[in-house]
Amino acid sequence: MYGQRQLAYAPTPYSYTPTSNFSASINLDEEVKLSATNAERDLYESLAEVYSIIITLDALEKAYLKDSIAEGDYTETCSRLLKQYKSNLQGADVANAFVDLETFKLEWEMECPRATERIRVGLPATVEAPTAKAKSSAAGSDNANTGLVIKATEEFITLLDAIKIEIREKDMLHPILVGVIEAVNSITDREFENKGKIIQWLITLNQMKAADKLSDDQAREFQFDMQQAYFGFKAIL
Structure with missing residues (x-):
């Protein structure tokens, strides 16, 4: 007379036991290495350095526009960051992986218009227009x-x-x-x-x-x- 009542939710399969075919084949405590060679490691470190320089430079430009940093400190820091940026891109491997600034920004979803302009000019704002x-x-x-x-x-x-x-x-x-x-x-x-x-x-x-x-x-x-x-x-x- 009465049919089986349908559950309002899907039952959780507590009784399910995975087979050996789906067992983890790696050691979860083992450190995962992003690079297989020293050259790859150096490449990733250089690209990470470039990324951090761009982010720092953008923050520095914002601080300068807000008068949150003295002109002398800004000029010195900006000049150093621009030199480090150029230095990291000197190697052929890094330059090839980087491609160009717009490509790098797109790949890593970076929004840094002020740093982009400063890198484009290549001089601190205090030198470009003192x-x-x-x-x-x-x-x-x-x-x-x-x-x-x-x-x-x-x-x-x-x-x-x-x-x-x-x-x-x-x-x-x-x-x-x-x-x-x-x-x-x-x-x-x-x-x-x-x-x-x-x-x-x-x-x-x-x-x-x-x-x-x-x-x-x-x-x-x-x-x-x-x-x-x-x-x-x-x-x-």
Whole structure:
């Protein structure tokens, strides 16, 4: 008369005993190694270091924007992080695994726009666009300011000479161009002809590998832009 009442839930199979075919075949107390060789271990450590540098750099940029860190401390820390970032990507294996910043960010689901911009420029914000306070302390007396002008002129001439003798490698041109930017920004934040080109070329070099070279067309354009920037710089002195 009465049918069997259906349970409102599925019974738990307490009586089920797994067969030996499904038994664990590994020792759960054994340490799991992510790498089989020393080379793999070094690669993973370098990539982990790059990851931590990007995260730290993003936090540093936020702190600087909020005035939570002194300019001097920011400049020193940012410069060190950028150098460490570049140093970790020097090895071919690391560079190949890294691919590029956007690929790395996508793979590890990283949201770090401020660090991305700082790496793209390759200079601390205080060097890229120094504050009036920083320039005032750097300039000091008239004699000191004259010395800075001489240094900036020498940096420009060194860069132009390097291009004239057909130096094309990124790893040789980049530090000279950084020297130009730092010298100019220690004197003025005024705009002058082709000043923006200096940063644009720095970004172009940053996106190249250390052994990459400028093409003949790029070198010619680079030389023209830097000559115009030099003339523009002298015009405002």
